[in-house]
Amino acid sequence: MQNQYTFFDLIIDVFTIVKTPLSPDEIWEKAIELGFDKKLGSLGKTPSATVGARLYVDVKENGENSRFIQVSKRPSRFLLRSLSLNKKEIESEIEKIEKKEYTEEKNYKESNFNERDLHPLLVKYVKENSHFHCFAKTIYQENSVRKVKGANEWLHPDLVGVYFPFGDYSPETTKLQKSMNVNSIKLFSFEMKKHLDYANLRQCFFQAVSNSSWANEGYLVCLKINNDSDFRNELQRLSNAFGIGIIKLNAQDINDSEIVCQARYNENIDWDTLNRLAEDSPDFKRFISDLTEDIALGKVKSNYDKVISDEKYDNYLKEKKII
Known part of the structure; x- marks a missing residue:
């Protein structure tokens, strides 16, 4: 009997392909884009919140033995531990993401519509x-x-x-x-x-x-x-x-x-x-x-x-x- 595809499987599959720190919402959005959501037996009402809950609990309960690491807190972003990015590489990736988000947010707030x-x-x-x-x-x-x-x-x-x-x-x-x-x-x-x-x-x-x-x-x-x-x-x-x-x-x-x-x-x-x-x-x-x-x-x-x-x-x- 084939094991049921879980949210943990989905998170790992997303990180294996993306290889950059992501928030729970970004993980879920990428999962939909890659079609991994269709493998789940049940999504629940708020699947992105379920992704976040799985990550928070795993990191908190297992510490350094967790399969994931939390690389930032606001916003919360995670990464697959096995990707083994060093601290400088992680900080560089986060800086790129935050710079992109800042530019998008600035453009949005300065947009002409009211x-x-x-x-x-x-x-x-x-x-x-x-x-x-x-x-x-x-x-x-x-x-x-x-x-x-x-x-x-x-x-x-x-x-x-x-x-x-x-x-x-x-x-x-x-x-x-x-x-x-x-x-x-x-x-x-x-x-x-x-x-x-x-x-x-x-x-x-x-x-x-x-x-x-x-x-x-x-x-x-x-x-x-x-x-x-x-x-x-x-x-x-x-x-x-x-x-x-x-x-x-x-x-x-x-x-x-x-x-x-x-x-x-x-x-x-x-x-x-x-x-x-x-x-x-x-x-x-x-x-x-x-x-x-x-x-x-x-x-x-x-x-x-x-x-x-x-x-x-x-x-x-x-x-x-x-x-």
Whole structure:
């Protein structure tokens, strides 16, 4: 009987070919590229996290007898011990990788597109994704009632969304839900960022916490997220603690975007915050008015942000120069 192909086999096979220090995410990406992922019997929900767990445990428990060595901590990178690179060679390889990553990160942060250019990407994703299937609307903070400096800070989400059950349930089922006071409508809050790393994590995260208490689910949405395993673990920890979800957009294939951390569903709407948003923001007030009208009609007739068609999507990315 042939032995089952394991994650350890996959990691060793990747290093045997690549021969350079890699993070768990990079190992998994390379494994997919080389087709090693197809040899595994079961992938699990987060295979790159499984790769990281296998490496961390093996290095920690076996020390110098481990088949792997950890060559850097932030980001965490590993190497197959049998490759026998000396310290200078390892440092040289890491320097090359970090120089390349620094250049890519610098080019990305200096790119001309802004956060609001990403709104149509999210609008398309949440409308077509089965978890959300929602209509979204941009909230323009500059339209809000002017108050003393800092009064409205972190109050407004970048986008809001609403899921209606009209298309998923028959009119009879919807009427029954209404008579039984069952609410299938969901409200979403989205905070948009171009990138997320150690430098801006807490500010971005708690901004999302601050402006999403009124919604059933709140999300922090990014186009680029630091791939370091320690960083992803910190993201998950914060998400578990405060209930905020994380979405990583894939600009090239928007339907392949990823819910990195699922938001905790909040049954209790914060009506005070919702009321303040409606008082301060004409856009949010219009959103509430529109969804209330649609609920009364039992169908969507209001104007939410337009969903870009597949035919126009690529042209939009080129026009806005979104990387």
